Amino acid sequence: MKIRILGCYGGQLLGFHLTSFLINDTILLDAGSPTEALTLEEQYKIEHIFLSHTHLDHIKDIAFLADNRSLKRWSGESDASAITIHSLQVNLDTLSTHFLNNIVWPDFTKIPTKKDGILKMQSFQAEDKIEVNGLTITPIEVNHPVPCTGFLLDQDGAQVIFTADTGHTDRIWEVANAQPNLRALIVDCSFPNSCEELADISGHLTPQGMAHELRKLNKLGTFPIYLYHMKPETLTVMASEVEAENIPHLRMLTQVDVLTIEA
Ligand SMILES: [Zn+2]
Ligand SMILES: [Zn+2]
Numbered sequence: 001m002k003i004r005i006l007g008c009y010g011g012q013l014l015g016f017h018l019t020s021f022l023i024n025d026t027i028l029l030d031a032g033s034p035t036e037a038l039t040l041e042e043q044y045k046i047e048h049i050f051l052s053h054t055h056l057d058h059i060k061d062i063a064f065l066a067d068n069r070s071l072k073r074w075s076g077e078s079d080a081s082a083i084t085i086h087s088l089q090v091n092l093d094t095l096s097t098h099f100l101n102n103i104v105w106p107d108f109t110k111i112p113t114k115k116d117g118i119l120k121m122q123s124f125q126a127e128d129k130i131e132v133n134g135l136t137i138t139p140i141e142v143n144h145p146v147p148c149t150g151f152l153l154d155q156d157g158a159q160v161i162f163t164a165d166t167g168h169t170d171r172i173w174e175v176a177n178a179q180p181n182l183r184a185l186i187v188d189c190s191f192p193n194s195c196e197e198l199a200d201i202s203g204h205l206t207p208q209g210m211a212h213e214l215r216k217l218n219k220l221g222t223f224p225i226y227l228y229h230m231k232p233e234t235l236t237v238m239a240s241e242v243e244a245e246n247i248p249h250l251r252m253l254t255q256v257d258v259l260t261i262e263a
Helices: 040-044 061-076 090-097 169-177 195-204 205-214 232-245
Strands: 002-007 021-023 027-029 048-050 083-088 119-124 128-133 135-140 151-156 160-164 182-188 226-229 250-252 258-260
Touching: 040 061, 061 083, 083 090, 090 119, 135 169, 160 169, 182 205, 195 205, 205 232, 232 250
Parallel strands: 027 048, 048 083, 083 119, 160 182, 182 226, 226 250
Antiparallel strands: 002 021, 002 258, 021 027, 128 135, 135 151, 151 160
């Protein structure tokens, strides 16, 4: 499994991209930055988007991915296939009502035609196992102010867990503990320790909160842990706070990382 980090920050500043991970060139986990980070040809390869939740920093580039592909379709390229967005039904409803509503942005599920839109929507329920392009993806509910799922990815007997945006939570750690061959964990770490209350209110973690959560893992230290969703303007102070937690095999993601996961 190849995980290319397109963006891993919880805020947008010059040079810092919002959350989006590209799996095996064809599947996106969240869509905060694909049109900022990928060439057009790379964008055309995307077939699926697994969407954790509908906060703007995770959906923004659905708009521009669809727009770019629609231009290809207009130019007569019939192979400009649809992109299927997978999420909780409540999140797909939110996209339709508040984002792709022909007011904020065109409804690309009905463009160029109602029968054959650029975007398709496919709902899942938490803990469904979804098979797509040789990967099994299982959404797991986490703790955020809006409905949100992290994802368990499984390919060829190797598992990876992405918590998505979350505050203190339990279920995803139970799932992590149940995996036979967990090879990587990507975890929310958004605010410095001085913003603990803000983190709680907004459903995120600080370095201290993240360390508290990781103590729920049975095999901590046996697989790499990557932090994401850091607020860019607090990176320096957060880096020293993360280091002070002294957790083995743990570091912050960067948006040029490509993680190669093997069983
Ligand atoms: Zn969020
Ligand atoms: Zn976010």
